Amino acid sequence: MITVLVMFFLIFYFGNFNLRNAITGRLSSRETNASISVVGVSPVTITVFNGTLTGATVDPTEDSNVSIVFYAVISDNDGAADINTTFVRANFSRTGEAAYHNNSCSQIGANLNTTSKNFSCTINMPYFASPLPWNVRVMATDLGNKTFFYNWNDNSTFTYAQLQAIQISHTALTWPSVAPGDINQSSNNDPTIINNTGNYNITNLTFQGFNLYGATSFINVANITISNSTGLSVECNPSNRTAGGTNVTVSLVNGTNVQIPAGFILRNDHTSNNNETGQEALYYCITTVPSNIPSETYSTTKGWVIKLI
Amino acid sequence: MKISQQNLAGGQGRNFVNMERLIVIAILVVFFSTVVNAFGISSSYWRGNPYQIPPGETGTVGLRLQNMGTDEDVTVRARLVGGGEIANVDEKDYLVKAGTKDTEVLVEIKIPETDALGTKYVVTVTFETLSQTEQGVVSVGTGIDTSFDVLVVEAPPASSEIEIGTTTWIIVAVIIIILAIFIIWLVRKGKKPVRKSERAR
Incomplete structure (x- = not known):
């Protein structure tokens, strides 16, 4: 009796499933491959740290970008393997300013521990980015795609320092053939280009010239005028003014910082080279060539200076 | 910069200015010391x-x-x-x-x-x-x-306050250690075995 029962059990359990299904009404089944992705329910947490960045001051580089490196630790209570290593992003942001991004921070080395990985992010900041604090933001996800939108709860910031920098470019300033007694002779190879290569809004540019001396005589630098405009000898007429009454052309004064007309160059990318964006152009004129000076070499013991104030 | 001027003899009414312009070439050159000047x-x-x-x-x-x-x-x-x-x-x-x-x-x-x-x-x-x-x-x-x-601005809080706090904790820790040693000594003293001769009495 027992043998019969055992045999019945064996047949029923390990036997033809169709028979069993016929009894129970269950569907037939077959072997098939299956894979299951187990993802964590816990979101990632982000810690931004870098002893040399957070709370520190970074100097811009004149006329160039500075690469700023910082580190972030991404943690997931479900295990380090649950962190999506291809989706760690960072940016520097500041109200009223364009943000600067890195969309692919990279893991450094092996896992820090069973739940954390260390990532390095590099963001390039241009020379004209605003000074003052910038927020450091990092975004990461886990394989369950539970996005933790940035590290809002900490105050990771760094300060971008102020950089006052200008670049003037010209090889030589020349005039066409002139004779003693000539008037209103414009340079034939100006302008001098002045680039703002820092992040300081320049609102006052000055030009300091000195008289030119020969052995027996001198040329008063007041005979030379400068202007940010040209055409129709604008640069030769110190009485020229804009509709608002602003000087367009000024005469140099010996040893004195004379304000360059419209001498403001706001911080910006000057590479558009349009004489306006982050840039200023200067034009020159000799209003009067002295008629009674002898033939000799004239020079100065002090260089002329274009100054940012 | 060099300006040259030739003195012409005579004064018979000729247009000296025009002659000077024909024969006198003054080239005024102001050199900037380098191609680019920046800092x-x-x-x-x-x-x-x-x-x-x-x-x-x-x-x-x-x-x-x-x-x-x-x-x-x-x-x-x-x-x-x-x-x-x-x-x-x-x-x-x-x-x-x-x-x-x-x-x-x-x-x-x-x-x-x-x-x-x-x-x-x-x-x-x-x-x-x-x-x-x-x-x-x-x-x-x-x-x-x-x-x-x-x-x-106002001076920040004196750092000596933090130092006093640290010192206090050190003192407390030493006291605790001393007490612990004393208690252990007392306990061991209490468990000191009695001699057979004392038991016989």
């Missing part, structure tokens, strides 16, 4: 972002010179032109090598003890490149006046 100054403090310091204290602000825009070294002369009542700078020529941004000019700040909180100063240092001068050439250099605010 910069970076600072952690500026107008509107003050350096904060308590009354009676001395501090230092570093101004960092840059020469990243040219291939030639540049020499820059520094002079203090504002805020001399509280500031001092080594007024000399600083060589800024091409491709560098770490030549530091230190501005020492010293605040009188009697200054009221909230007192403001403006410190200004002027920098100018030194240009080579030679016969017939007028060089043009660059200059920058850099200014920053100094604000007199």
